[in-house]
Amino acid sequence: MDLQPLLDAATFNDDGLVAAIAQDDATGDVLMLAYMNRETLQQTLETGVMTYWSRSRQKVWVKGETSGNVQRVKSAYVDCDGDALLFRIEQVGGAACHTGHRSCFYRKVEDGELETVGEPVFDADSVYK
Amino acid sequence: MDLQPLLDAATFNDDGLVAAIAQDDATGDVLMLAYMNRETLQQTLETGVMTYWSRSRQKVWVKGETSGNVQRVKSAYVDCDGDALLFRIEQVGGAACHTGHRSCFYRKVEDGELETVGEPVFDADSVYK
Numbered sequence: 001m002d003l004q005p006l007l008d009a010a011t012f013n014d015d016g017l018v019a020a021i022a023q024d025d026a027t028g029d030v031l032m033l034a035y036m037n038r039e040t041l042q043q044t045l046e047t048g049v050m051t052y053w054s055r056s057r058q059k060v061w062v063k064g065e066t067s068g069n070v071q072r073v074k075s076a077y078v079d080c081d082g083d084a085l086l087f088r089i090e091q092v093g094g095a096a097c098h099t100g101h102r103s104c105f106y107r108k109v110e111d112g113e114l115e116t117v118g119e120p121v122f123d124a125d126s127v128y129k
Numbered sequence: 130m131d132l133q134p135l136l137d138a139a140t141f142n143d144d145g146l147v148a149a150i151a152q153d154d155a156t157g158d159v160l161m162l163a164y165m166n167r168e169t170l171q172q173t174l175e176t177g178v179m180t181y182w183s184r185s186r187q188k189v190w191v192k193g194e195t196s197g198n199v200q201r202v203k204s205a206y207v208d209c210d211g212d213a214l215l216f217r218i219e220q221v222g223g224a225a226c227h228t229g230h231r232s233c234f235y236r237k238v239e240d241g242e243l244e245t246v247g248e249p250v251f252d253a254d255s256v257y258k
Contacts, residue, residue, distance in 0.1 A: 005243045009236065019162055021150060028157030033148055033213040077234035078243065080226050084162040086234040097209050105206035105215040107138065114134045114207065 007041055011082035015055075018085055022050060022063075022096060024103075025074040025088040031096035032104040034061075036085070048073050050089060067122070069093035095121035136170055140211035144184075147214055151179060151192075151225060153232075154203040154217035160225035161233040163190075165214070177202050179218060196251070198222035224250035 010018045017035040024031055034052040036044065040060055043051040050071035054061035064070035070092045077086040097104040100120030107114045139147045146164040153160055163181040165173065169189055172180040179200035183190035193199035200218040207214055226233040229249030236243045 005241065006238050009243060019148060021159060021162060023159055030150060030152055030159060030215050033150060033162075033208065076238045077246075078236050078238075079162065079233040080228055080230075080235070081233075084233070086159050099209055101209075104208040104210075104213070106209070107207050109135050109205045109207075112134065114138060117206075 004045070006076050006078055006085065007038070007045065009078045009082050010038075010041060010085060012038060013083065017053060017055070018083060020050075020052065020085045020087060022071055022091075023086060023088050024091055026090070029103055030105060031071075031089075031091060031102070034063075041085075044073065044087075050087060063096075064092065067093065067095075067098070069095055069122075071096070093121070098124060100124040133174070135205050135207055135214065136167070136174060138207045138211050139167075139170060139214060141167060142212065146182060146184070147212060149179070149181065149214045149216060151200055151220075152215060152217050153220055155219070158232055159234060160200075160218075160220060160231070163192075170214075173202065173216075179216060192225075193221065196222065196224075196227070198224055198251075200225070222251070227253060229253040 012018050016037045020036045021033050022031045037053040040051045040053045050063045052061045071089040073087055075088045095102050100122045102121055106117050108117050141147050145166045149165045150162050151160045166182040169180045169182045179192045181190045199221045202216055202218055204217045224231050229251045231250055235246050237246050
């Protein structure tokens with residue numbers, strides 16, 4: 001997929017980052033929000049695999065390089081002012097979150113408490129050693 | 130809905146902001162990404178109406194206060210590290226974007242170009258005078 005127009009339309013903030021939402025193309029579930037810089041957005045378009053900029057580790061982050069749960073780009077969108085991107089993706093392995101949950105948004109507000117939605121797909125302790 | 134646990138779990142960045150994704154509860158479509166500070170997150174939980182912090186205008190932004198297209202909170206989620214929130218909402222009037230489009234993500238990468246997805250729901254020029 002040629003994502004050059006997306007690269008041109010993206011507006012990077014003072015830190016050189018643009019927000020990127022990953023949505024499960026099959027279910028519509030929002031899986032995670034992370035950030036890309038120009039380099040990792042370019043890499044995403046070249047490889048078709050979601051590649052973020054890790055703000056905590058300050059390095060290129062090919063999502064799933066450790067767990068094997070990569071995200072394959074199915075389609076890509078840019079919002080009205082260009083500072084957010086939406087990628088509909090195929091989540092290999094079924095889990096996006098480093099905790100082993102399908103979605104990073106696995107904590108839901110219910111009856112005044114945060115409740116965990118669903119069981120972890122994989123055991124995080126056995127994947128990240 | 131008591132959103133106090135969400136307020137406690139949210140991690141605000143150096144600018145005092147947390148990212149907030151609005152997803153159409155009926156269709157699953159991602160409508161927009163904007164930001165909240167502690168005050169507007171509190172206001173969102175108190176009113177049940179999505180209230181952002183406008184970074185460009187530096188003011189409280191009750192989404193839809195001008196167009197009438199408010200967003201009613203149906204459910205709320207927080208991600209694993211607390212720096213992103215996901216709200217499933219009812220989009221009154223059917224359009225979230227100030228351009229009149231249903232979703233702010235109305236530009237899709239297709240065949241190497243950005244193509245507009247769908248027709249505007251309302252005429253932006255007649256709403257914002």
